[in-house]
Amino acid sequence: MYKLNEKDGIPEPPPDRGSRSCAPRTLMEETELHMVEGVVPGGVYSDLRRGGIIGDLLAGFNDVLTRWVAYDNWTYTADFNVSEEQMACEISRLTLHGVDTVAFIELNDSPVGDTDNMFVRYSFDVKQHLKVGRNELKIRFVSPVHAANARSAEHFAAPECVPEEYRGECHANQLRKTQASFGWDWGPAFPSVGLWRPAFIEFYNGAKIRDVTVHMGKVDSEWNVQLKVYIETNQKHGQLVGHLAAQLDADADQRMRVAVDVAVDTDADGVAVAEVELKISENIVRTWWPNGYGDQPLYGLTVVYSADERPRDVSRKHIRIGFRTVELVEEDASKILGNTTAGEGLTFYFKINGYPLFMKGSNWIPSHVLPEFADSRKTVDMLLGAAVEVNMAMLRVWGGGLYEPDYFYRRCDELGILVWQDFLFACSMYPVDADFLKTVSIEIEQNVLRLQHHASVAVWAGNNENEAALRDNWYGTRPQFDRYKEEYVKLYVDTIKPIVESLDPGRRYLVSSPSNGLQSERDGYVAQNPYDSHYGDAHYYNYIADGWDFNIYPMTRFSSEYGFQALPSVATMRTATGNAEDYAVDSAYSQHRQHSPGGYGYIRNLLVRHLKLEESDPEYFNKFVFYSQISQAMVVKTESELYRQSQADWHTMGALYWQLNDIWQAPSWSGIEYGGKWKMMHYFAKSFFAPVLVSPRKLSSGDIDVYLINDRFVPISQGTVSVEIMQWDRLSPIKTDSYPAAVEPLSAKKLDIHLNALTYGHNASIFFRFSLKAEGVMKSPYNYVFPVALKSIIGLRSPNIHVSVLPQVENTSKGVCYTVEIQVDTVVLFLWLETPNVNGRFEDNGFVVTQPNLRVYIRTGFRPRLCLRGHGTNSIPFITTDHAVNDDTYPRLALDFDSALAKLLSNYFVTKRPRFHS
Ligand code: BMA
Numbered sequence: 001m002y003k004l005n006e007k008d009g010i011p012e013p014p015p016d017r018g019s020r021s022c023a024p025r026t027l028m029e030e031t032e033l034h035m036v037e038g039v040v041p042g043g044v045y046s047d048l049r050r051g052g053i054i055g056d057l058l059a060g061f062n063d064v065l066t067r068w069v070a071y072d073n074w075t076y077t078a079d080f081n082v083s084e085e086q087m088a089c090e091i092s093r094l095t096l097h098g099v100d101t102v103a104f105i106e107l108n109d110s111p112v113g114d115t116d117n118m119f120v121r122y123s124f125d126v127k128q129h130l131k132v133g134r135n136e137l138k139i140r141f142v143s144p145v146h147a148a149n150a151r152s153a154e155h156f157a158a159p160e161c162v163p164e165e166y167r168g169e170c171h172a173n174q175l176r177k178t179q180a181s182f183g184w185d186w187g188p189a190f191p192s193v194g195l196w197r198p199a200f201i202e203f204y205n206g207a208k209i210r211d212v213t214v215h216m217g218k219v220d221s222e223w224n225v226q227l228k229v230y231i232e233t234n235q236k237h238g239q240l241v242g243h244l245a246a247q248l249d250a251d252a253d254q255r256m257r258v259a260v261d262v263a264v265d266t267d268a269d270g271v272a273v274a275e276v277e278l279k280i281s282e283n284i285v286r287t288w289w290p291n292g293y294g295d296q297p298l299y300g301l302t303v304v305y306s307a308d309e310r311p312r313d314v315s316r317k318h319i320r321i322g323f324r325t326v327e328l329v330e331e332d333a334s335k336i337l338g339n340t341t342a343g344e345g346l347t348f349y350f351k352i353n354g355y356p357l358f359m360k361g362s363n364w365i366p367s368h369v370l371p372e373f374a375d376s377r378k379t380v381d382m383l384l385g386a387a388v389e390v391n392m393a394m395l396r397v398w399g400g401g402l403y404e405p406d407y408f409y410r411r412c413d414e415l416g417i418l419v420w421q422d423f424l425f426a427c428s429m430y431p432v433d434a435d436f437l438k439t440v441s442i443e444i445e446q447n448v449l450r451l452q453h454h455a456s457v458a459v460w461a462g463n464n465e466n467e468a469a470l471r472d473n474w475y476g477t478r479p480q481f482d483r484y485k486e487e488y489v490k491l492y493v494d495t496i497k498p499i500v501e502s503l504d505p506g507r508r509y510l511v512s513s514p515s516n517g518l519q520s521e522r523d524g525y526v527a528q529n530p531y532d533s534h535y536g537d538a539h540y541y542n543y544i545a546d547g548w549d550f551n552i553y554p555m556t557r558f559s560s561e562y563g564f565q566a567l568p569s570v571a572t573m574r575t576a577t578g579n580a581e582d583y584a585v586d587s588a589y590s591q592h593r594q595h596s597p598g599g600y601g602y603i604r605n606l607l608v609r610h611l612k613l614e615e616s617d618p619e620y621f622n623k624f625v626f627y628s629q630i631s632q633a634m635v636v637k638t639e640s641e642l643y644r645q646s647q648a649d650w651h652t653m654g655a656l657y658w659q660l661n662d663i664w665q666a667p668s669w670s671g672i673e674y675g676g677k678w679k680m681m682h683y684f685a686k687s688f689f690a691p692v693l694v695s696p697r698k699l700s701s702g703d704i705d706v707y708l709i710n711d712r713f714v715p716i717s718q719g720t721v722s723v724e725i726m727q728w729d730r731l732s733p734i735k736t737d738s739y740p741a742a743v744e745p746l747s748a749k750k751l752d753i754h755l756n757a758l759t760y761g762h763n764a765s766i767f768f769r770f771s772l773k774a775e776g777v778m779k780s781p782y783n784y785v786f787p788v789a790l791k792s793i794i795g796l797r798s799p800n801i802h803v804s805v806l807p808q809v810e811n812t813s814k815g816v817c818y819t820v821e822i823q824v825d826t827v828v829l830f831l832w833l834e835t836p837n838v839n840g841r842f843e844d845n846g847f848v849v850t851q852p853n854l855r856v857y858i859r860t861g862f863r864p865r866l867c868l869r870g871h872g873t874n875s876i877p878f879i880t881t882d883h884a885v886n887d888d889t890y891p892r893l894a895l896d897f898d899s900a901l902a903k904l905l906s907n908y909f910v911t912k913r914p915r916f917h918s
Contacts, residue, residue: 041372043100043194044074044141057369058664058674060577061592063188064167070191071146076139082201084132089203091234092127094137098197100371101177102142108135117176117439118196118371119403119424121446125234126201141193148174148182155431157487158475166595173428176439178371179400180426185595186659186668188369196371197405206307207233207240209317210271211449214301215506216323223280223323229303230449231315233270240264240272242307248321249300250284262305274305280323287353288322288455290393291416292360292691292711298322298413298455322413322455327351328508330518333534333557333651342650345534348517348557349653350394350418350458355746358647358711359418359654360640360689361394362387362671363561366401369663375405382676383661384411390682391689394418396513396560396656399464400426403447412456419456420560420656422513423447423496425463429470429477432487437495444496448503460500460509462492465539467512467520468530485526493525513560514539533557537654540639543602547635548610550642551700555650559643563658563669565596565603566632566681567625571836572673576665583621593666603667607631612791612889626892628667630830633680633846636671637688641695644688645707647748657685676839680832680846687781687844694721694741694770695748696755696785704755704785706770708741709748716743719774721751725760726769728795728827731852733769735760741772757787764794769850784848790829797826801883803833805858805895820895822847822854830890833858837896858895 036051045066048054054066086092094107100118104111107129115122151174161170168183169191183189202208211230216223227246245259262274286297298320306314330346337343349356367379387395395412397404399422412419423444430436451457470477470484477484492511500509510517511525517536520527531538533554539561545552547564567573570583582589585600594600607613607627617623636657646652662670671682687693691711696704706723710716719741724733743749760766768785786793802823807816820833820842828849833842835858843857883893 038076038194040195040199041098041197041375043192043196043370043372044069045190045192046370046372047194057190058188058576060579060582060589063190063664064592067189070169070189070193071143073143074141074193076141076195078137080135080137080201082130082132082135086201086203087130087132090205091203091208092125092130093123093202094126094199095121095123095202096195096197096199097121098195098371099139100141100192100194100196101144101175102147103193104140104142106138106140109138116435117443118178119176119443119447120439121197123202123232130201139195144175144177144181144191144193145169148172151175151431155433155436157429157431158477158484159428163595163597165597165599167592173425173430176424176436176443178366178402179424179428180366181369181371183595184400185597186365186666186670187595187663188666190369192370192372194372196374204313204315206310206313207231207242207272207305207315209303209305209315212301212303212317212319212453213449213503214319214321214453216321216325217506218282218325221282223278223282223285225278225280225321227276227278227301227303229274229276229305229317231272231274231305233266233272235266236268236270238266238270240266240274240307241309242305244274244276245304246276246278247302247304248278248280248285249302250280251286251297252284254284256280256284276303282323285323288324288413289416290352290357290418291388292391292393293352293355293357293416293713296322296414296416296455319453320410320413321453324353324455325351326418326458326507328459328510328517329356330536336651337649342555345532346516346518346536346557347651347653348536349651352418355713356653357393357746358644358652359394359558359656360644360711361392361396361417361654361656362660362685363656363658364395364397364401364404364660365670366404366663367661371402374402375407377407379676380408380411383672384408384415384417386672386676386678386682387417387660388415390685391691392417392685394420394458394654394656395660396420396422398422398426398659399424399461399513403451406450409451409454409456413454417456418458419454420459420461420513421451421457422461422464425466425491427465427469427474429466429475429484429487430491432490437491440491441495441499444499445503448500452504452507457507460504460507461513461515462496462509462511464513466492467515467526468539471526471528471530485524489525510536513537533650539658541658543598543606546609547606548631548638550638550697553639553642555646556643556652557650558652558654559639560654560656561658562636562639562655564606564632564635565667565669566628566679567603567667568662568665568673569629569677569679570622570625571834572665572675572677573625575675585621585624593664595666600667603628603631606635608791610634610789610791623889626832626890629680630846630890632669633684636681637684640685640688641693642697644693644709645695645697645705645748645750647709648707648750678841678845680830683842683845687783690779690781692716692772692774692777692780694772694780694783696768696770696783698757698785698787702756702758702787704753704757704768706739706751706753706755707748708743708751708772710743710745713745714776715745716741716772716774716777718742719772719777721753722769722771722773723753723755724769724771726767726827726850727765728767728793729765729797731824731827731850734766741774757785762794763787764792767793782848782850784850796829799828799883799891800825801828801831801891801893802880803883803893803895804880816860818858818860820856820858822849822856823852824849824854825852828891832890832892834892834894835860836894 038047099115148171152171162168166183168189172182215226248256266272304316334343519535537558537560538556643655662674721741725735770783772780
């Protein structure tokens with residue numbers, strides 16, 4: 001673990017990635033029963049898996065069957081060589097970018113330090129322990145489960161344990177470790193140990209730039225960019241005298257370069273902060289925008305430091321920055337909404353580059369159960385690409401997970417995904433002993449410095465739900481409310497807030513999510529009702545009422561969490577179990593995977609409220625799975641559209657549903673299954689987050705309000721909304737009315753349309769279809785109101801469906817595009833296309849088909865690249881199938897790409913072979 005590159009006479013830090021050559025060679029259980037090769041970045045579970053000691057972690061019941069791993073202590077050892085040249089360097093530091101979590105480190109049998117926080121970069125001065133030639137590094141990891149228990153005995157903070165249904169471990173709050181690694185309501189417990197991020201010995205002379213923070217503002221037509229450069233040295237309380245240069249590569253090959261002399265003091269850790277300022281004309285850089293609002297130009301910025309006494313020893317750091325401003329506006333809401341109920345309290349919205357933008361998006365949980373895989377580029381690209389594709393502009397990196405690796409934020413910068421970054425405290429009270437606060441301070445400082453320069457990072461939040469948990473006594477803390485409140489304030493307000501605000505004064509630090517924002521602060525940080533809809537952000541879950549009904553949801557200024565569970569598809573389940581008996585709702589397997597204390601009851605109740613499903617149905621389980629996805633999609637569509645509509649009357653300015661992704665094959669709130677398959681909800685998101693949307697809301701009275709939502713910078717001035725009364729048994733409307741429709745840019749408006757769901761004949765036989773025609777609006781999805789529960793509708797017929805799949809000419813190494821043409825002879829609800837033998841993603845799915853012909857695209861593979869519309873489609877169908885669906889429910893069609901591909905290939909060889917001989 002010592003590999004370094006030499007450049008400009010000074011060893012440069014290696015790129016922030018691991019390398020197998022630096023890997024500890026062996027991993028040993030303390031009892032010496034297992035000895036396997038370990039890798040860095042890595043961890044005990046992945047090393048044991050690779051060594052053949054344990055099986056597929058996510059199969060069957062393996063989460064609990066492998067739990068012994070977390071109860072043991074483990075030792076990693078590595079041999080490495082040090083050259084004379086390296087020894088001659090002034091500074092030799094063992095830098096561990098991620099140690100999970102409690103460990104003791106020895107170099108050549110001498111202790112060099114210990115660790116207790118997986119979110120901290122540890123850097124130990126090891127000069128006196130190294131020698132030329134062979135060296136041995138040993139890292140002894142303590143069982144995190146035992147370490148958490150031991151700390152809890154001294155510093156207990158509620159709750160005692162996670163709910164039994166999580167099948168997890170207790171006292172995660174005692175360790176600075178991914179809180180969900182001890183089990184969560186959507187995930188298994190894998191309390192790992194290991195070096196989950198790269199580890200190096202850094203040899204250098206003089207000084208090293210570790211971080212650069214970027215503080216920008218715009219005055220008239222000029223960007224004022226202040227850089228703070230954090231330089232590490234070995235001189236505690238010394239002085240750093242040298243030169244600092246910053247260079248920005250702007251558009252059209254223009255370069256802005258500023259150089260300054262610096263003379264700054266180093267602190268007790270040997271760190272000095274030097275500053276340099278750039279003034280950049282707006283003519284040479286373009287503005288960065290979130291996805292859907294513009295482009296994401298990023299500009300290279302290089303900072304170089306050299307000390308006076310060693311001009312040849314140069315340290316440099318390269319980052320990419322985006323030019324944009326972000327404000328979180330919390331001001332008197334009556335200014336916008338007048339003296340109304342909605343106008344009470346404060347606004348809560350993001351202004352980007354001076355424009356108030358409604359934030360559409362979701363919540364991000366870790367992309368893998370093991371932290372060492374969090375920077376899998378394939379997975380990060382796949383998930384962020386999927387977010388972009390469905391019109392999301394913000395993701396909340398949730399507080400029970402990780403500060404994600406650099407690659408994640410880099411891609412968010414590139415894709416225009418704004419990040420709401422929680423600090424990593426979730427659903428718990430936390431200890432506040434001196435050791436804990438000390439390590440938290442270092443963690444906050446390091447991570448703010450690491451992430452601060454990213455254009456995508458929009459806001460910091462102190463924790464997930466801990467203000468609400470304390471106020472509402474989730475963990476039985478009421479008898480000790482004052483103690484816990486004092487500790488709460490000590491951690492998030494007295495400790496974390498000043499660090500964040502001093503390092504990153506330009507970004508808002510919210511103490512909790514949800515909270516009443518400024519109002520929580522005015523109320524002493526634990527508000528009477530942290531869910532007050534007049535302030536801040538809100539999390540809202542209601543599993544009892546009818547989630548398909550708009551009228552059950554409270555108004556909010558900003559909804560940062562809401563959602564409903566669905567099961568993963570049977571195809572995804574198959575990657576976890578091959579046992580036929582597991583495929584039942586009440587099987588031991590299904591119960592094991594359902595971590596929500598409410599079990600499957602909430603899903604069942606909601607789907608039978610709306611859809612026809614008898615337990616005697618021989619296809620019961622398959623349908624239960626599929627219907628759970630329909631129900632989830634409808635719930636989240638309803639709630640998301642309500643929030644978007646409420647921009648008009650409540651100034652709701654954000655809808656981030658829970659949750660984007662999954663870490664195993666289990667029922668959860670996610671829209672994307674483990675492995676990448678989209679649930680129906682994720683397809684629906686493309687429409688319910690469409691930039692322009694006609695969105696009806698059925699009120700309890702039966703009246704239907706119709707909203708026009710416009711997330712663009714241009715108004716819709718002379719649009720027409722069509723309201724068609726459809727019957728379930730035919731594809732043509734029985735009545736069509738047109739209404740003029742107009743809406744300002746970046747807003748929603750209730751249109752002057754008066755409808756009632758009960759006034760058109762028999763309301764079980766009809767439904768409403770809404771659409772928009774307006775100049776400049778390429779696509780605005782159909783929207784619908786179903787006056788009665790779908791299980792009670794009358795007239796829906798068994799459809800005949802004809803599908804042809806045509807290969808497109810576009811066929812790259814990234815996958816193949818196909819056009820799917822669908823013809824139906826009657827209305828079809830939630831038509832679902834599947835590709836059982838290939839991974840693929842449709843342009844859209846789960847269709848409510850109300851027109852005879854429909855055309856969508858599918859790309860094989862989960863790559864986040866769209867098929868080009870109408871791109872040289874081959875006219876010979878690749879697959880053609882006719883489906884006569886025998887019941888009146890929701891058809892699923894499997895497109896057999898496997899045999900079609902085989903046929904295509906054999907044709908290819910037959911027709912092409914003669915040419916090889918010619
Ligand atoms: C919220 C989240 C998570 C949880 C989700 C679903 O409370 O913050 O803790 O997984 O709800 O219950």
